[in-house]
Amino acid sequence: MKTKTFLIVGLVAVIVAVTSCKEANLFDEDNYNEFVTNAFPVQNIDPLHEWSTIYQYPFRVGIGYEGTYTLKFYSGNPENISTRLLNTCNVEGNQNYDIKVAAPSVIDKIYVSLVDDKGQRRVRETNATISLNELVFSEATSADDVLSNESASTDIPQTYTFCFEENFPQPGDYDFNDVVMGVNIGKSIENGTRYISIGVKVRAVGSGSRLAAAMRLPGVSAKEVIGTTYERFGPGNYFFPQYGDQDMLPKFGDSNEFLTMRNSTDLVIPVFNDAHYFISGGATTAALPERNYYNTVTDEEDLRGVAVSAKTQTFKFAVNDATLFNNFSVSDIDLFILEEYNAGVFEVHTMAFKTVEVINEWAAIKSDGTSPYGTNYPWALLIPGEFKYPIEGLSIGKAKGNVIGGAYLGFSSWAQNRTSNRDWYNKPQDSEVVYP
Numbered sequence: 001m002k003t004k005t006f007l008i009v010g011l012v013a014v015i016v017a018v019t020s021c022k023e024a025n026l027f028d029e030d031n032y033n034e035f036v037t038n039a040f041p042v043q044n045i046d047p048l049h050e051w052s053t054i055y056q057y058p059f060r061v062g063i064g065y066e067g068t069y070t071l072k073f074y075s076g077n078p079e080n081i082s083t084r085l086l087n088t089c090n091v092e093g094n095q096n097y098d099i100k101v102a103a104p105s106v107i108d109k110i111y112v113s114l115v116d117d118k119g120q121r122r123v124r125e126t127n128a129t130i131s132l133n134e135l136v137f138s139e140a141t142s143a144d145d146v147l148s149n150e151s152a153s154t155d156i157p158q159t160y161t162f163c164f165e166e167n168f169p170q171p172g173d174y175d176f177n178d179v180v181m182g183v184n185i186g187k188s189i190e191n192g193t194r195y196i197s198i199g200v201k202v203r204a205v206g207s208g209s210r211l212a213a214a215m216r217l218p219g220v221s222a223k224e225v226i227g228t229t230y231e232r233f234g235p236g237n238y239f240f241p242q243y244g245d246q247d248m249l250p251k252f253g254d255s256n257e258f259l260t261m262r263n264s265t266d267l268v269i270p271v272f273n274d275a276h277y278f279i280s281g282g283a284t285t286a287a288l289p290e291r292n293y294y295n296t297v298t299d300e301e302d303l304r305g306v307a308v309s310a311k312t313q314t315f316k317f318a319v320n321d322a323t324l325f326n327n328f329s330v331s332d333i334d335l336f337i338l339e340e341y342n343a344g345v346f347e348v349h350t351m352a353f354k355t356v357e358v359i360n361e362w363a364a365i366k367s368d369g370t371s372p373y374g375t376n377y378p379w380a381l382l383i384p385g386e387f388k389y390p391i392e393g394l395s396i397g398k399a400k401g402n403v404i405g406g407a408y409l410g411f412s413s414w415a416q417n418r419t420s421n422r423d424w425y426n427k428p429q430d431s432e433v434v435y436p
Contacts, residue, residue: 089325
């Protein structure tokens with residue numbers, strides 16, 4: 001369902017806690033966990049599941065040549081058009097570098113390319129392991145390199161898809177299409193300055209509720225960037241201007257200043273304050289954004305569904321820190337949505353940041369500082385590639401009792417065993433159950 005409903009078990013206590021002083025004894029955590037367990041479309045999930053489809057592969061790379069180089073990591077041979085660029089680093093000769101490379105967990109090879117200032121590159125194939133991957137580029141190891149000219153191919157960055165359920169802390173319908181956003185990262189050096197660019201493409205909004213979005217950079221503080229602003233590129237309509245003090249984000253309009261996380265120095269970028277307004281290109285009815293289902297409905301007779309082009313904006317900022325530049329990846333992006341519920345604003349994060357509260361503090365926090373919503377169930381998924389998300393109202397996967405179904409049959413076995421069917425997101429049941 002796409003609208004909030006009051007729960008008679010467990011969540012009633014949360015309502016009291018949120019609107020009062022958030023005393024832990026007003027929240028029945030056992031009842032809440034049981035309710036979420038019963039509502040989730042897959043039973044007997046892996047108790048150690050992190051719901052991660054990517055790994056961070058650690059590399060130690062030695063540069064045995066003089067000079068300045070670009071070091072690149074690829075999902076396959078960079079000469080192949082299906083290969084994706086995973087990471088770009090700026091390195092100096094005669095040094096060793098420890099670098100983390102975020103990549104889909106299903107790959108077994110990573111290709112590493114060392115490019116000189118003339119565009120000649122040395123490419124090395126390595127096994128992708130979660131233990132330390134060591135390699136050296138030097139005259140002594142040159143026989144292992146494949147030499148080519150970088151201009152022979154065009155780098156295509158690895159794209160990732162963030163898929164959100166809007167109803168946190170309540171269960172949803174688990175189609176994970178309430179907001180769908182693609183993300184890719186670019187890195188460049190311009191006149192000696194390092195720049196990181198984050199592209200955010202809003203592909204779908206399958207909700208009738210008002211939703212906002214922001215992006216936190218965990219561990220990145222103002223001292224690690226040059227200045228306190230970023231550049232924003234895109235089609236406009238990022239912010240619906242009429243909310244004023246009722247906005248879910250602390251700033252709106254054309255300000256390109258980073259926000260500061262509550263009780264932290266992490267930088268936060270407001271992405272949009274109304275998902276419908278942004279993806280529709282500013283469509284309004286009666287002075288309010290049109291609350292259609294954008295790019296989630298395939299039934300032409302369903303008048304709720306509207307097909308629109310995806311809307312992309314890019315955030316670009318300069319960084320002082322070379323280590324930050326070299327290691328920055330999708331794992332360092334906490335992209336989340338914000339929703340109105342029970343006179344408050346709740347945030348929906350991927351599992352790695354599930355109980356983080358960035359903008360406001362509304363959840364019922366226990367006396368030890370932990371969250372009662374720490375059950376092992378996701379409200380957001382981060383998936384490699386241009387994920388084909390489910391159509392409206394169809395769960396991403398289902399295995400309950402004798403019922404097996406959903407858009408992705410492999411999702412349920414992955415949910416029950418995190419090492420099984422790790423490439424489930426590449427295998428929809430058929431083309432009719434995912435959005436084109």
